[in-house]
Amino acid sequence: MELGLKGRIAFITGASRGIGRTIAVALAEEGVHLALFGRDEQRCAELARELNARSPGLRAIAVRLDLEETGAIRPAVESAARELGGVDILINCAGGAYRGRLADIPDAEWERYFRVKPLGLIRMTRECLPYLRKSDQARVINIAGTRGREPARFSAMAGPINMGTLSVTKALANEFGSYGITVNAINPGSTDTGRWTELTTMTARDLGVSLGEAEKFLLREVPLGKVVMPQDIADLAVFLASSRSGMISGAAINVDGGRSRSI
Numbered sequence: 001m002e003l004g005l006k007g008r009i010a011f012i013t014g015a016s017r018g019i020g021r022t023i024a025v026a027l028a029e030e031g032v033h034l035a036l037f038g039r040d041e042q043r044c045a046e047l048a049r050e051l052n053a054r055s056p057g058l059r060a061i062a063v064r065l066d067l068e069e070t071g072a073i074r075p076a077v078e079s080a081a082r083e084l085g086g087v088d089i090l091i092n093c094a095g096g097a098y099r100g101r102l103a104d105i106p107d108a109e110w111e112r113y114f115r116v117k118p119l120g121l122i123r124m125t126r127e128c129l130p131y132l133r134k135s136d137q138a139r140v141i142n143i144a145g146t147r148g149r150e151p152a153r154f155s156a157m158a159g160p161i162n163m164g165t166l167s168v169t170k171a172l173a174n175e176f177g178s179y180g181i182t183v184n185a186i187n188p189g190s191t192d193t194g195r196w197t198e199l200t201t202m203t204a205r206d207l208g209v210s211l212g213e214a215e216k217f218l219l220r221e222v223p224l225g226k227v228v229m230p231q232d233i234a235d236l237a238v239f240l241a242s243s244r245s246g247m248i249s250g251a252a253i254n255v256d257g258g259r260s261r262s263i
């Protein structure tokens, strides 16, 4: 299938590891030029070097950005857009949520995580908007999370963070439609990054069982019986970024092996 992605320019936050990194690699395989944003500039630079070496003609650059530093977002976007020549696709992937019982979550952590998602995501989108408006295939893809729709134990924070992200996604899809920009969200279920290890460890401790048993316990909730892989999220992100998804906007699509109970 021709995806119409070759030569497009994507900005990806959270590109240093996990899901964001996998999306970056998948887009590079389709010939997309990349600005890789993260606090860990070294990891982003290593990835940029790897992608540039793998695909001659591709331009991947690393940009240090801490989304908690509000004033740093505009200059980072401006300099990357200048270097690459604009922005067609924005993937807002940075973030996470503190996992634990409400009583154990320090106040500062609530503020810290919210400053990244959804606040950092909102600011990043606002700064990219002038460039996206100039693109004839503009896409915003927000990585939210199933807990935004279905809160669960130990996810007091993931619930509101991702629900806020989903709500902003819908609002911006409405607002940006007249500019020809699509805005969608992907809801990963439990995905095999550092966060899955965190969840199995916490569950094992809570239930007083081994890590293997905790994993089995968690996967019992997943009809397909497997943990989601970052590549599963990247495959959907590539499609949503492509020319083939032009009439999909304001959608929030679960990639969770069927775990969500809601329709």
Ligand SMILES: NC(=O)c1ccc[n+]([C@@H]2O[C@H](COP(=O)([O-])OP(=O)(O)OC[C@H]3O[C@@H](n4cnc5c(N)ncnc54)[C@H](OP(=O)(O)O)[C@@H]3O)[C@@H](O)[C@H]2O)c1
Pocket (backbone or CB within 6 Å): 013, 014, 015, 016, 017, 018, 019, 020, 037, 038, 039, 040, 041, 065, 066, 067, 068, 093, 094, 095, 096, 097, 116, 117, 143, 144, 145, 146, 187, 188, 189, 190, 191, 192, 193, 194, 195, 196
């Ligand atoms: N894994 C899951 O099970 C799961 C489930 C549902 C939703 N999600 C969502 O998917 C996204 C990616 O998750 P992941 O599992 O890939 O997480 P991860 O491996 O922990 O990666 C998180 C990414 O966010 C970046 N980040 C964190 N704080 C930042 C800040 N202040 N400024 C800029 N970047 C920051 C990190 O980059 P640096 O450290 O370089 O800054 C890193 O690249 C998150 O939004 C998460 O909520 C994940």
